[in-house]
Amino acid sequence: MRAPSIHPDAVNLDYFTAYNDVSVHDLMLKDGIRTRAYLNALENSELEGKIVLDVGCGTGILSMFAARAGARKVYAVEASGFVGMTQKLIDDNNFTNKIELINQMVEEIDLPEKVDVIVSEWMGFFLLHESMLESVLNARDRWLKDDGVMLPTTAKIYSALCDMTPTLTKEYGIYQDCYGFDFTAMVPSLQATVPNPAISDVLESQLLTQAQVVKEFDMRTMTSADLESFKSSAIYVPKADGVMHGVCLWFTCDFAGPPGNEDDITVLSTAPGQTLAKSTHWKQTVVMLGGSFAVEKDDQIPVTLNLSKSKTQTRFYTITVEFGE
Missing domain, CATH: 3.40.50.150 (Vaccinia Virus protein VP39)
Known part of the structure; x- marks a missing residue:
């Protein structure tokens, strides 16, 4: 060694x-x-x-x-x-x-x-937390043969608006009837102590909209500059009336097959599943919006996500969510 x-x-x-x-x-x-x-x-x-x-x-x-x-x-x-x-x-x-x-x-x-x-x-929460991908790209540029293979080969970050009622009820439901008393006044202060974004198991049934692709990466061709900052703007359309608490992020990675058979792909997905049995240790990342917001079926909701690497904590990202055109 x-x-x-x-x-x-x-x-x-x-x-x-x-x-x-x-x-x-x-x-x-x-x-x-x-x-x-x-x-x-x-x-x-x-x-x-x-x-x-x-x-x-x-x-x-x-x-x-x-x-x-x-x-x-x-x-x-x-x-x-x-x-x-x-x-x-x-x-x-x-x-x-x-x-x-x-x-x-x-x-x-x-x-x-x-x-x-x-x-x-190399993947972290929402794919990029911990920023290990830069090290992998460094290794690629120095040591991979011209016809070499990168595993994983490509990756995508996805997002959808989500209803976090199950999690919020589990965490704070007791305060609605706390041994016979109303203690809900504590809830906003308690929520303020929770890291945001939150790492949480989210079920497919909690997604209010279809998934949008936030960013795609190709490990064969991308550069470290692609990781500094990026944004994604899209229209999110609720599938039914509901209550929105946050924006859910997850990722997939594709592993291409060997040269000559690249389409024989293995997929690693961290998408919300129908049950927690399909959850990974990455779970999902939820950017909480600080409140509950009613949405209606077929609403047109413009959302812009901004992800940028921290200037001081270079292995972390700042994520912001903007609503409106």
Whole structure:
């Protein structure tokens, strides 16, 4: 295992330190929708004899998928202090000779060769929280062969207006009859303490409108400049009368098939499902609007979403919602 060569700055240090926590990796491994999507994509990628770079390998599970699928060599890059456990897991599963663990930020690695495939589970809440994608693009520009494959290959952020009554009732319903008293005056103050956007499980039945595509990304061609800021304006049309509390965001990632069979796509979706059984550890991101707003079927509701990277906390985004033309 190669040792670290740099000391990350404070923002990066906080980020990587969070991944020292074994419970974070436990959560991701138990997310079957996430993990099976990567398993299917890697098994479908014709990796026999290929060289793979795994950016932010965590437990090494994706590297092991690649090695088991026939990769000749896997470079597994992980900058956090979790690498001791990662190396043990690699050794315990007899991949020591195939998987080389590198304990550095990917921006600082020096590989002896170009790679055929870059795989990474870089996605955060609403796709871009944590801003790991920039590191993946850096690796692509430096180490991917001209005909190399990016996994995932493309991604989309979606949005819809949503009714958060189930969540609000669960959290604050008690204050309507608090042991026989009306304590609803507390609710606005309590709501003000909740982070906004909120990370919450949202059911498909809570979506008031059809989904709109906020932004599309192609990992083969995009640049880091595409991540700085962007906006999406669309008309949202309620499917029925209802009550709107926020704007729900989620994402999908597509993993293209191997060269010559790119249309054989594996899809990872974090969209609201009919039941929570289809929920992922990313859940959904809801930008709460600070109140309840009645909407009517077939209303034409103009909405503009603005997403911009924070100037001070560069791994985070500011999201604003504007209504009207």
